[in-house]
Amino acid sequence: MALEAIRYREGQLSILDQLLLPSQTIYIPILNTQHGYEVIKSMQVRGAPAIAIVGCLSLAVELKSLTFPSIDALVDFCRTKLEYLVSSRPTAVNIRKAADHLLAFLQSFQLGQPEGTAQAVESVKLKLIEEIEKMLENDVADNVAIGDHGAADILARTGKTRITVLTHCNTGSLATAGYGTALGVVRSLQKQNQLEHVYFNETRPYCQGSRLTAYEIVTDKLPGTLICDSASGWLMQSGKVDCVITGADRVVANGDTANKIGTYMLAVLAYHHNIPFYIAAPVTTCDLTISSGKDIVIEERDPREVTNLQGQELSPKGTVCWNPAFDITPAHLITGGIITERGVFKPSQLKAKLTA
Numbered sequence: 363m364a365l366e367a368i369r370y371r372e373g374q375l376s377i378l379d380q381l382l383l384p385s386q387t388i389y390i391p392i393l394n395t396q397h398g399y400e401v402i403k404s405m406q407v408r409g410a411p412a413i414a415i416v417g418c419l420s421l422a423v424e425l426k427s428l429t430f431p432s433i434d435a436l437v438d439f440c441r442t443k444l445e446y447l448v449s450s451r452p453t454a455v456n457i458r459k460a461a462d463h464l465l466a467f468l469q470s471f472q473l474g475q476p477e478g479t480a481q482a483v484e485s486v487k488l489k490l491i492e493e494i495e496k497m498l499e500n501d502v503a504d505n506v507a508i509g510d511h512g513a514a515d516i517l518a519r520t521g522k523t524r525i526t527v528l529t530h531c532n533t534g535s536l537a538t539a540g541y542g543t544a545l546g547v548v549r550s551l552q553k554q555n556q557l558e559h560v561y562f563n564e565t566r567p568y569c570q571g572s573r574l575t576a577y578e579i580v581t582d583k584l585p586g587t588l589i590c591d592s593a594s595g596w597l598m599q600s601g602k603v604d605c606v607i608t609g610a611d612r613v614v615a616n617g618d619t620a621n622k623i624g625t626y627m628l629a630v631l632a633y634h635h636n637i638p639f640y641i642a643a644p645v646t647t648c649d650l651t652i653s654s655g656k657d658i659v660i661e662e663r664d665p666r667e668v669t670n671l672q673g674q675e676l677s678p679k680g681t682v683c684w685n686p687a688f689d690i691t692p693a694h695l696i697t698g699g700i701i702t703e704r705g706v707f708k709p710s711q712l713k714a715k716l717t718a
């Protein structure tokens with residue numbers, strides 16, 4: 363069983379420091395939203411679903427030790443903390459959607475009794491904490507459904523009984539509450555004894571593939587091979603790859619998708635080689651408020667993440683570097699479809715299917 367990115371037991375939250383994997387397995391206690399913000403910003407915890415869950419759980423942990431004079435005061439406190447957490451990383455939408463959901467949840471009580479007795483305020487606070495805690499179980503269940511829907515679609519589309527997958531970045535138990543999204547599809551194929559092989563990209567510069575996905579593949583004894591990002595085209599040209607599946611940080615209304623830098627390159631290569639390209643993501647990663655990918659904010663990170671490798675200077679001082687953390691894959695290149703817990707949808711169908 364792969365390591366847990368998030369540990370939440372008896373109201374205590376800790377996260378696996380993914381900057382230290384695979385050489386060290388260190389869990390960091392998270393006591394409040396400031397800690398939550400810092401570990402998300404530094405990418406000690408990362409992955410669109412995991413970011414949302416850790417951010418919101420850090421609020422739940424902070425709330426436990428606090429009391430509020432009124433429901434208005436509780437709502438104002440939570441709004442301030444959630445907006446701060448949302449500002450930690452701009453591209454993944456999950457934490458934005460989770461914050462909006464929790465604020466709407468709170469406001470449903472506020473309308474009734476903005477002041478409220480001390481007992482009523484405490485009761486609303488505890489209900490909010492329960493609502494946040496449900497995010498953990500919901501995410502794992504969503505990922506298993508994504509995995510099973512994706513496996514069924516690929517088997518039907520290819521007519522094959524054993525599937526070889528190419529994937530990018532880390533989308534497994536280290537990016538979610540468990541099982542994973544694109545790597546969840548790999549796990550479902552393996553569960554059904556229909557995984558021939560999974561090739562996974564190192565995913566420079568953060569190396570989510572060579573450090574994190576490799577960790578999950580080795581731990582779960584999956585038939586996998588690590589490749590350099592630059593080997594992706596040559597592998598596809600070999601004819602070994604039946605499908606390419608990646609995760610997502612934000613899928614917008616027309617199906618355009620933001621994901622780890624290098625995803626667009628894979629989609630273009632897959633299109634050239636006529637290999638189905640899938641995005642695997644829970645509905646919590648879909649943002650119908652944005653009509654197309656041109657309006658998605660792409661996070662740019664410290665160039666030293668490129669010019670340094672685990673503290674080793676790779677490039678001479680003065681090297682100019684551009685380090686976008688994500689890119690946008692246009693819907694027409696997502697030829698396999700968007701795999702969600704509700705089913706696999708053509709990009710053009712997504713909005714209608716999610717609003718039906």
Ligand SMILES: CSC[C@H]1O[C@H](OP(=O)(O)O)[C@H](O)[C@@H]1O
Pocket residue numbers: 408409410411531532533534537538543544570608609610611621622623687
């Ligand atoms: C299921 S994780 C989704 C997504 O998040 C990763 O980005 P990061 O490691 O920078 O948080 C990557 O884009 C994954 O595909």
